Amino acid sequence: MRSVIDILDLSTEELSELIKTAEDIIANPEKYQEVCRHKKLATLFFEPSTRTRLSFEAAMYELGGNVLSVSSAGSSSAAKGESVADTAKTVSCYADIIAMRHPKEGAAYVAAQNAGVPVINAGDGGHLHPTQTLADLLTIWREKGRFTGLTIGLCGDLKFGRTVHSLIAAMSRYEGNRFVLISPEELKVPSYVKNILKEQNIPYEQTEDLMSVIGDLDILYMTRVQRERFFNEEDYLRLKDSYILTPEKMNEAKADLAVMHPLPRVNEISVAIDKDPRACYFKQVLNGKYMRMALILKLLYEAGTLKELPERSRA
Amino acid sequence: MNVDSIQNGIVIDHLKAGYGMRLYELLGLSDPELTVAIMKNVTSHKLGRKDIIKIDGITDVDLDVIGFVDPDATVNIIRDGRLIEKKSIEAPERLTNVLRCKNPRCISTTEQELPQIFVLSDRKTKTYRCLYCETRAEK
């Protein structure tokens, strides 16, 4: 049974197929609105994440399907001590596909090994969150029209930000990209991520200073710098403002920069930037729903649950 | 047991110096029934310094565990005082129920009945990672 736990479970060919499907859904939503009729998605959320759950549920409804939702960790079977494996086996009896969020790393993998239906990892602790990366990729594609030859800046917490690690891994598979890693010393990317870049001779630079590089960037992926990541308050106070994107800083950026953020934000992007046409973070949310739709279709089709998919229109 | 020569058993030789105790631990050689000698920091032509483990009386050990700790070690099987077989050692693709994941956020540390599996993720550096959470295994 095909499941998606890690963004690297999908080949670049499969990613471009998913993007084509998502673009077709955007262009012709009515063609897809009954495709998953009588099919059920179970959203098993063992830790709260309202936005991700809503995105999956909206995706399934827009495909004409139904949703079984377990959203409160306290009332779930996990609270009664049931294993992830047993939960996955049980839910497979009711649902055609599962989206699972769990605080433990590797939980989605265990679910996928035991479920009789496809499992989509909707976040396993601080480990992986492939559908966020799908949202990021569709956003880059729609804003830039390509995955190659881009200068990609990642800014803020690059140490603990799992979306950053997945995006680097995903974009490293395409030619000619360059990464600019902008973070305080304390929050630099871990060495295994740097090794991905080094081993493939992908150019990258590390800096603490956003302003020194902002003019070079095609994409600026912002993340939240959290107070609790710092050893002392002084460092936090000294650094926090240098990683806040303001309209003044945007004056130095390219006219076609795409500003992205996995959301929720706190204050790292000024609200004033929302009106800037370069702000893409709410488009990213919408793109996430389309990619989840495309992924649900792909997995249900591969599982044989859907006998056919709508033919994509030629663009 | 005479430390110099054993009649029936196994000699794990050419272990990188310092790896003997770790291997002793992972092979479960602290079993009170077993007769075992560890020699550490022995002078070696090949390695400069090496560790050696001699186990008396048994001839099967988990070669995957030895391959994990040191794939360059040699394993000699001794019967009636004679070397009858040299086993070839390789870094195994997978290690099952040998190590425990040390990441407290890993599903395998909460759900104890899951098999503890580590996968060889980089053949060059002999890096093993937890199948579930990808945390690096310590040698």
Ligand SMILES: [Zn+2]
């Ligand atoms: Zn683990």
